[in-house]
Amino acid sequence: MPQQRRYWLMKSEPSSFSIDDLIQASQQTTCWDGVRNYQARNFMRSMAIGDRVLFYHSNADPPAVVGIAEVVRTAYVDSTQFDKKDHHYDPQSDPSSPRWDMVDIKYIRKFSQPVSLDQLRKEPKLKGMVLLRKGSRLSVQPVTPVEWEYILTLV
DNA sequence: GCCAACGTTGGC
DNA sequence: GCCAACGTTGGC
Numbered sequence: 001m002p003q004q005r006r007y008w009l010m011k012s013e014p015s016s017f018s019i020d021d022l023i024q025a026s027q028q029t030t031c032w033d034g035v036r037n038y039q040a041r042n043f044m045r046s047m048a049i050g051d052r053v054l055f056y057h058s059n060a061d062p063p064a065v066v067g068i069a070e071v072v073r074t075a076y077v078d079s080t081q082f083d084k085k086d087h088h089y090d091p092q093s094d095p096s097s098p099r100w101d102m103v104d105i106k107y108i109r110k111f112s113q114p115v116s117l118d119q120l121r122k123e124p125k126l127k128g129m130v131l132l133r134k135g136s137r138l139s140v141q142p143v144t145p146v147e148w149e150y151i152l153t154l155v
Numbered sequence: 156g157c158c159a160a161c162g163t164t165g166g167c
Numbered sequence: 168g169c170c171a172a173c174g175t176t177g178g179c
Contacts, residue, residue, distance in 0.1 A: 011177085058177055059178080095173085115177080137161060137176045
């Protein structure tokens with residue numbers, strides 16, 4: 001039986017990497033480096049090729065889901081953890097067993113209208129979303145199929 | 156720029 | 168193993 005496609009949400013600050021940057025990237029694909037949170041990393045490790053991703057702009061005006069991408073490469077070592085000059089350098093990561101992974105995602109779609117955080121909060125059906133939980137800061141998080149379908153009806 | 160919420164670190 | 172201190176996230 002084929003693996004069921006799964007759904008995720010990934011946050012990015014548009015001032016550092018926006019959905020437009022993804023559109024302009026070579027092959028419209030980017031590696032998702034810089035994740036330094038174990039829970040987020042573990043979610044990335046469980047991603048499969050073909051999984052779908054809501055692209056979310058955090059620290060934006062307004063914060064919003066702005067489009068869709070798909071996973072095109074499963075988890076592999078994030079080399080920035082060993083780069084002393086990189087902002088995400090992690091001196092505690094042992095090269096013989098690297099701590100941090102990344103995945104590659106590819107652009108699929110940009111919404112004509114972003115679906116704002118405010119709008120998401122107003123939807124009773126989305127009450128359980130990880131994104132909407134108080135204090136939730138996870139930059140990589142799962143989205144249920146029901147949430148996914150419903151969000152697409154809001155676009 | 157503020158600050159609440161959270162994760163991590165390190166002294167004990 | 169506890170927990171205070173610290174750094175970060177991210178909405179406002």
